[in-house]
Amino acid sequence: MITWWRRAGVRVRSTVAATTLLAVLVVAGALAGLVLLREALISVDEQTGEVQARLVRLSVTDRALAGDPAERLLTAVGADVERGSHIQVLTGQDEVVAASAGLQGVPALTGLRPQVAGLEHEVVDLPALGREGPWVVTVLGGALDDRRFWVVVAESTEDADRVLSRAVLLLAIGTPVLLAAIAVATWTFVGRSLRPVEAIRSTVQGITSRGLDGRVPVPPGSDEVSRLAVTMNEMLARLELAQRSQRRFVADASHELRSPVATLRAAAEVWGREGSVDARFTELVGSESGRLEALVADLLLLARADEGRVAGVSSEVDLDEVVEVEVARLRTVASGLDVRARTVPVRVAGDGAALARVVRNLTDNAVRYAGSVVELELAEVEGSAVLTVADDGPGIPAADRERVLERFVRLDSSRQRGSGGTGLGLAIVAEVVAAHGGTVRVGERRGGGASVRVRLPVQPPSAASR
Ligand SMILES: Nc1ncnc2c1ncn2[C@@H]1O[C@H](COP(=O)(O)OP(=O)(O)OP(=O)(O)O)[C@@H](O)[C@H]1O
């Protein structure tokens, strides 16, 4: 229940909360209102009864001045009974001396016997009167000479009940309508207030996946949401600045590192030829500066990729030619390996040098880890150029297949082999391929070993050279 509530979202929660609160208030208010209304209606019945009773008592005294009281009572009661009120005139405890038409033969309706001129009311069920539900009974005390008598008036609550049930009906119809209106209003209002928040969220999502140069929309006004948007934009600006200077730093640093490394290597070579330094020293400087140069070049390429400048030049590249050149090189360099190649002519749009780098990085790995076989396959599948480079080496464990595409990731086994890689090869492959709109998938070669598959969109025919 609680997790549902948390997951339901602000809009649902606000609507449910507002509607529930209002429902409680409305129901409580309606109940209180109905109780008050019923009391008011009963008091109307009591007043009607009182007026009736006083009229009867008046006529009894008046007419009794000239005649037999019992007879006068009867006349009086008979004459004044209207609108369904039931009237009895009692003397003593249970002596009914007169009664209205519907009450012939009915014993005293109540036990109340107030003082002379006293008035009492009660609400009771009177099955003898042939109607379900309560009656309002009013008793008025009177005296004629020395004789005490009481006028009893029973007013039906039928009218009151009818008014009450109509009120209940109105509430029963009105309350759900009111609640529905409040729910719709809350839903709409909260939704409208949250719309800018959703716009900010989706923009931020887009910004972080594309680069930090975008900004979120700032809604008009200066409420919480627009302040959030402004703060978010300030943060994005700072992040972008930091990211840009970091990338610039890496690019500048790798650029600046290139010439001292080249100088070092050249100097070692010259001094080696002159015989002024040890040959082993020349060899060491030569090989290490070679590695340094490769590393610096990789860093520079990745820095360019981060700035979105990796596939800067876009030309038509015959991928099959790139692969053939690489295969020819492999066959001379890796003479102990069985290099198998299968290609079809495929042309893609992109940066030829960068794509050659992709093929080179993949074959470097394959040659390094292969047992005896390296396979290259280039095919065209559903509008994509699919290049697969595989070897029969130890393969890459399934758990690491995503990870090896990250920068500086080398698996432990390769470190033990002292292979000397820096862990940037596949990261460069991933960057270059992504910049060309393609994908890289590291997998398993059938029959054992690693297999890396690169998919690149084939140049659309309209843009091809025709
Ligand atoms: N064909 C393969 N067979 C087995 N493991 C591989 C293969 N290719 C890559 N790997 C693993 O993935 C890791 C990352 O490869 P990546 O090419 O990115 O870096 P590297 O080859 O170590 O260094 P670099 O290519 O920068 O010289 C390697 O260190 C190795 O552990």
Ligand SMILES: [Mg+2]
């Ligand atoms: Mg490599």
